[in-house]
Amino acid sequence: MAKFGTNTRSLTGRSPAYGFRFFVYSVVCVALMFYDQRGGWLETVRSGLSAVAYPLQLAVNSPSAAWRWTRGNFTDRAQLTAENAALAAELRELKLKALRFAALERENAQLRGLRRAIPPLIEKTLIGEVVSVELSVLRQRLLINRGAANGVVKAQPVMTADGVLGQVLRVGPWSSEIILITDAEHALPVEVARSGLRTIAVGVGEADRLSLPYVPLNSDIREGDQLVTSGLGGVFPHGLPVASIASAKRDPSQSLAQIFATPTARVDRDRHVLFVWFSPAHPAAAADEQTAGSAAFQPTPTPSAAPMASDPTEPQE
C-alpha cells in the first residue's frame, strides 16, 4: 500500500465541507429575510425568539435596575416629604383644571349637536416599565416589560404624561419593542396648534429633536409653536401634545423651510411609559383605521395632498 497520499490519520482530520455549509446557511438567511419582509408567520417565530432573548435582556439590565432600587430604598425622609408636598401641590393644580374639563366636554358635545355625551377619549391605560433603551442615530427604541400577555398590540400608541412617545413596533409574549417618534424611520402626522397647519414630523435619530421637512417657506409656523397630533395617521387621536418648535429657519433659495422641534415627552426623564387604548367613538379619534400601523412609517412628501376632510375637529385656539 502506498504510504504517500493516504489520508488514514491526518493531523487536522477531515475537514467538513465549509463552502457547502456556508451556501446552505446563506440560502436560509436570504429566505428568512424574504419572508420576514413579507410579514406573516415569521412574526410568531420572532415573537417566540424574543421571548427566549428577554431573560437575557432582563439580566443585562438588572445591575442598573438594582442600583435604582437600592437608591430608592435609601432615600431619606426629608427628600420624600419634599417630594410628597410637590406632588400634592401638582395634584391640586390638576384637579382644578379637571373641574372645568367635564363642563367643557358637555359644551363641546352640545356645540357638535350631539344628543348623547362624548365618550371618554382614553378607554384604558397600562403602565409599563422600560427594560432597556436603545438611543442611537440608527435606532431610537425602547424595550418595555409589557407584551401580548398584557393585551399590547402592534401599532399601539405609547405616551408619557407629557405627550406622545411612540408606538409599538413588535410584540413579544411578555415584552414589546417601541419605536420612538424620534427614530429616523418614524414619521408622525402633526398639526400646529396655533395655526392649524398640518404637516409631518420625522425623527432624526436624536432624543431631543424632530424634523419637519415638508413645510413650505411661506407657511405660518414660528418658534415656540406647539405641535399636536393631527389624527390623520390612524394611530393617534387628534390633539395630543407632541413637540414645540425649537427653530424655524427660512432660506429663500430653497422651497422648504428648515424646522426643528423638541419633543415634549422625554425618555430619559421617566422609567415608565403608558400604553393607551383610545375610544374609536370619540370625535377626536384617529381618522383612518385601515391604515393603522403602516401609515405612520411612511412619510408622505406632500402632506397638503393628504385627505384632511376626515378629521371632524377644527383646529383649536
Next chain:
Amino acid sequence: MSWPGEPRKMLALTMLLALGVQLLPLPIWLSIMRPAFMVLVVLYWCIAAPRAGGILVAFVAGLALDVTKGAVLGQHALSVCMVAYIAITFHQRLRNQTMLQQSLFIFAMLALYEVVVWSIDGWTGHAVNSPWRWVHPMIGAALWPIVALALGRTHAAR
C-alpha cells in the same frame, strides 16, 4: 459528526457573554464605540477551533443579534456567516500570523460585516445611515489582541 475535545462549552459560554456585552445599556457615545463583540468571538472560534462550531455557530449568533437588535431576521445572520466562512477558509494561515496581521484581517472582516448589514438595511428599506457605524470595526480590530489572548486562556492549546 462530533469531535471529542472541542471546547464547545467554553464556546457557548463566551458567546453568551458576548451577547450580554452587546446588549449592555451604555451611553450613546460609548455605544457608538462598542465593537461587535459577538462577531469578534465568532471569528476567534472560527480561527482557533473551526470544528467546534463553524458556520452553524455564526448563524445562531447572527440570529441572536437579529432578534435582540430588532433587525430583519437573517440580516446579521448572513453577515456573520459570511465573515465566519472567510475566517475558516484562512484559519490555518491566520494562526501563524502576528497579532498585527491578524488585527488587519479582523478589521477587514468587521468592515465587511458592517458593509453587508448596511446594504441589507438599504435593500429592506431601512435606509438610515450614519458615519458612526464605521467606527466600531476600527475599535474591534484594535481590541482583537486582547480578545484573542483572553479567549485563548479558555481552552487548551492545540
